Amino acid sequence: MVGHILRRLEWAVVVIDTVPWRLERARGEGFETVLGDARDAVTHEEAGVEADTRVVAATTNDELNLLVAELVHHEFDVSHPVAVLQRPPEELGRRSRAWLDLLGGGAMDVPRWLRRIEAGQVVQAELDLGRGEVLRLLQQTERQHSGDVLRLLAVTGGRPRFGVAGEIREEWERLVVLVARGQAEEMLAPALEAAEAEPGKEGAPRGEKAADG
Incomplete structure (x- = not known):
């Protein structure tokens, strides 16, 4: 999922x-x-991980994802590895691991979203946040159907930004979201249709690497 977006x-x-x-x-x-x-540094060397690599630890095991993030941060100087966490530690980002980015910006109900994806009950969209109507619809849908909209990452200048919880930031150009089919999809439909109608956009420079572990 994340790999397809980065590609x-x-x-x-x-x-x-x-x-x-x-x-x-x-x-x-x-x-x-x-x-x-992925717990072995040799594996990451083989994958070509370097300091400017985006490493995404996206298993269903919180402990493993944190371990991988710690490894690449300390052994390869990856400044902001990304992890999927179902139950982030309370001290995360305040008293420990301030360098860690969370996919979706916070806790993620991984089994629930995986079931939805496998059942074809999810729509993925890249929303243009420069459109006022799109932003309004997104905020309204998130308020009324918070468990049915999952922010994955923002895009600024063709580069992904993973800390996407909280307020929408002005520098975010687009926001990649997963939306559960049903009421949330219906409410967000005009924004989803606008996203589908947009032509392809330029991405980040070729040669960048992202390791999805």
Whole structure:
């Protein structure tokens, strides 16, 4: 999911996993892959992780995601690794790991969203925040259907920004969201239709890498 978004921004994406059949599926979708343990620095070396790499730890295991983020931050000087967390520690960002970005900006109900995605009950959209009507519809939908709209990342100058919780920032040009089919989709429909009608946009410079572990 995140890999597809980053690739659309023209980032090179490398998928790390210990399960061969999942990597085979990723290769079938056009991704580079590395078979290995994301807890091992050697695996990240093979994936080409460097200080300017965006590393996204996106398993269903909070502890593993935090461990991977710690590893690449301290061993490879990745300044802001990204992790998916279902239950972020209360002190996160205040007394510890201020360098960590959370996918979606906060706690994510991973099993629920995975079930929705697998059942085809989710729409993904890239919303143009420069349109006042789009912003108004997004805020209204989030208020009334908070569990049915998931912010994934913002885009500024073709680059992803993962700290997307709270107020919409002026520098965000677009916001990538997942929307559950049903009432939330219906309420946000004009914004979703506008997103579908937009022509392709320029992405980040080629050669950037993102490791999706």
